[in-house]
Amino acid sequence: MAQRDGDTAPVDDHELLARRFEEHRPHLRAVGYRMLGSLAEADDAVQEAWLRLSRSDPSGVENLGGWLTTVVGRICLDMLRSRTSRREDPLDVRVPDPVVSDLRGADPEQEALITDSVGLAMLVVLDTLAPAERLAFVLHDLFAVPFDEIAPIVDRAPAATRQLASRARRRVQDAGPAPDRDVARQRKVVEAFVAASRGGDFEALVALLDPDITLRVDGGVLARNLSKVVQGAKSVAGQALMYRRFAPLARLVLVNGTVGTLTAPEGEARSVMSFTVVDGRVVRIDILADPERLALVDLSFLGD
Template identity: 70%
Template sequence: MDDKNVLAERFEAHRSHLRAVAYRMLGSLTEADDAVQEAWLRLSRSDSDSVENLGGWLTTVVGRVCLDMLRSRSSRGEESLDARVPDPIVDSVDGVDPEHQALLADSVGLALLVVLETLAPAERLAFVLHDMFAVPFDEIAPMVGRTPAAARQLASRARRRVQGSVPTPDSDLTRQRQVVDAFLTAARGGDFDALVAVLDPAVVLRADTGAGAPLEVRGAAAVAGQALTFQRMARFARPALVNGSVGIVTDVDGQAMAVLGFTITDGKVTTIDILADVERLRGLAM
């Protein structure tokens, strides 16, 4: 086996980890794959024999690539929006595909990814690499052009934002399924009171259709009212796992029209994140 094939095998051993890093950084499965591919190109052009810790080197490269991609979004005027819904990872309600396990480690729900979208690029990098992948601040600092102490502050600011905005979800999938089924039954029946009963008083609904500004609705009554507009499509809905939690997919003639991710805390729905951008959904595995 030649050196190139050996290097390719070594890289493949790290691919799932690198894709998990990039997905958390970018919230886009396509862009995550692009970032991982760029890491391979840089590795193939480098003097790999001088790399002592290949996994750490590749993580740093992917982090830098993702940071550049986030900054490029900002320079094009694509500032993060509170209601922007990242690409969901959809699985059968019976279980998560083994290929998705690394992507979904650490309970990376849509609600968390939505909040990460609102962070400044350097904050997101510091938080994702340190808090999710235990990369030391002295390795993060050169990526963001800061001292290790300043990189620590970036992560701390991001952590406060996340902790203050992302509710802790219930872990029992059976209980989640019961709540989501109750929501779906109420939506299908147009039962406003039953919808309010399953919603947390401070529930937040975010919907990204790809047309115009994303929608954000807050409060049980307002969200229940919005959910009633889902009544016609609810008959096409089926349960699924969305980023590892019980959610809903609506299919019409074999085409996914919407993916609804739920965060359920203490038996109540605290967030609903809806991706209804058909073009984006067409590129996702369902």
Template identity: 60%
Template structure:
């Protein structure tokens, strides 16, 4: 009993770290928690003699949760169309601030825009990038997980890094200025003001919308005028949009007739909206805890 309790205590000391690794790998809190739970099960099944041979428990657990997440990513890649827009599960918080658990998960600017970019990577590329660039895991250890040489693991991370650097927009550091820009966008949408919408959007703004299996049609738009016109088409929903933090950045949660209709995450760069990522999949929205927006 004492050894079991000791092992559980050591695991709990690593839980926050493991959850952060799994979240960056999977872009989903629920899937991250599943991966962490599986890592505990694998640890608890180890024979005592094997446990005593583990000289770095944090490293061992990191490898295990990474393997589990990699398997989950490969399964997801086979099930989803490569052309589909997939918005990761957003972390939604009240507008007045994140709780400590969310702060830990979203450290190092792990916003929704970055997670969207990570979704475009191959599973092995994502693993190599996350483990090395975000958690400083040596390529020798990563190579064992992906069953490649250290040099090949380095190449995987390098390819992923180029994709991330080429696509990830770094948001303005001032949260207040970000809020002001998103507020102006919402006001212009409600007022049907096309010129005001275009003015607050970056000329090369990208809008992604994930409707799940719904035949909604729209998946990806580029350019300020196209995005502004789309916003006007859905202006009637702007009145039902509640301010929130979406992955630590200003966003909106739209609730119509008591049901969530969309979660919008914004990336603001140089006082203009650079990206809008919308989750409008009814099935996935129904699984989010949006009780903070209940009247």
């Protein structure tokens, strides 16, 4: 393989190629996460990209990072299409895998996953897109891949690929106003929500919630009875009071870079709550209560 991407020596053996691939792994994992909303599936896509690279002749690759990005995109597109075709119940509530970190901030590996303000709410919106729309939007808008490089992946002309991204962009923009990115303001609202839940203060809860708030709970296969979508401030406040006994166990954390809560008695995750705050009110709450996926959440920061 010829010298590429600023190498000081030609990549001419498997070991060096593997090291070069590892340099790109955080970026590729971020691409997979935005495409799939699943950390495990993102890792599978990245591993498949390595297998394809190791079986290919990379001597003609001018930009290894760009080549790998499009390969991961193609793999994720196939995975999304397969997921769509086998989904039996379109009403299933699915909350993407959260990236949970201490309020002090995410570590560098986590930070790579959640840059570009990719919160759970945005990932939920991306889940509503057609696979080709999601690919065009993610690769172009979030990773600045040119449309003429995306077009062959979706088997469309560049102009048609641009339209895919445009439709996806409108869906993302129409999903609601941009959330408040100020962590201090987010924290104030979430702390007030937790305090009102602990105190059983229904009126205080309603005052913190947008009248049209949406609550989504993903209980997964093992706790599917927990899965639900609830709308309206009074209904969501009522749900909060139903589970007020768990409120004292809630710990404030960052969920995909925004303030949320983690319930993890004795270090075992029971739920992760993501709050979307706009103008001082909660407009959306996404809760992951799936025991299988919660078991995979990295909680190593709890020992800090």
